[in-house]
Amino acid sequence: MSGPERITLAMTGASGAQYGLRLLDCLVQEEREVHFLISKAAQLVMATETDVALPAKPRAMQAFLTEYTGAAPGQIRVFGQDDWMAPPASGSSAPAAMVVVPCSTGSLSAIASGACNNLIERAADVALKERRQLILVPREAPFSSIHLEHMLKLSNLGAVILPAAPGFYHQPQSIDDLIDFVVARILNLLNIPQDMLPRWGEQHRVSAD
Incomplete structure (x- = not known):
């Protein structure tokens, strides 16, 4: 198995709930254990942007997401925002990688300042x-100088900043294709297999052959 076996997936209150849900589904299909965290603002956004009512x-959210994604029992673990005994709260137990998608600019600020x-x-x-993989997916436009300063600080600290800005060279035909573009980039960074988006040059090699 390539890539981390356990991943912390956090969703915060920016637009783009579809990215987080699609990533969760992909991680489940790739048989990864997911520690799922979500803010109250993200739940509100999800209810606004999708037909998913968490x-x-x-505990109830965990049961819902397990059924929603077809996950194996225990594959998705949901922790409340005040659960300080949860594995992601400690360097001795936290998963090897964390993705915050979507990442609100408020969460970006708090993470950059170490608010906790x-x-x-x-x-x-x-x-x-712990120098572990941290991928932040902000969805805002335009970015203020404050946002950019926080991104630069976090990038210098080792985080990867991956704005939710889909490309078009794969000729998307639907909104789902645009969502998959961003999610595929996240999976590539995690070194987890995906077949939603060919890596650059792969199609060229096929056509050349």
Whole structure:
């Protein structure tokens, strides 16, 4: 198995809930264990942008997401924002990689300053201090100088900043194709197999042959 076996997936209150849900589905299909964290603002955005209505309590949410994605029992673990005993809160137990998608500019700011006011912020802080993979997917336009300064700081600390800005060279035919572009880039960074988006040059080699 290539890529990490356990991944922390966090969703915060920016537009783009579809990215997080699609990534969750892909991770489940690739048989990864997912530690799922979501802010209250992200739940509100999800209810606005999709037809997915998550239960409020972590245990009920875990059961819902397990059924929604077809995950194996225990494959998805949901933790509340104040669950300081959760594995992502400690460097001795946290998964080897974390993705925040979508990442609000408020979460970006908190992570950049090491605020640790909730489990999402703490988990990201753990990833940074342990030098583990941290991928942040902001979805905002335009970016202010404050946002850009936070991104630069986090990039210098080792995080990967991957704005939710899909490309068009794969000739997307639907919104799902645009979503898959961003999710495929995340999976590539995690070194997890995906067949949604050919890596650059692969189609050229096929046509040349």
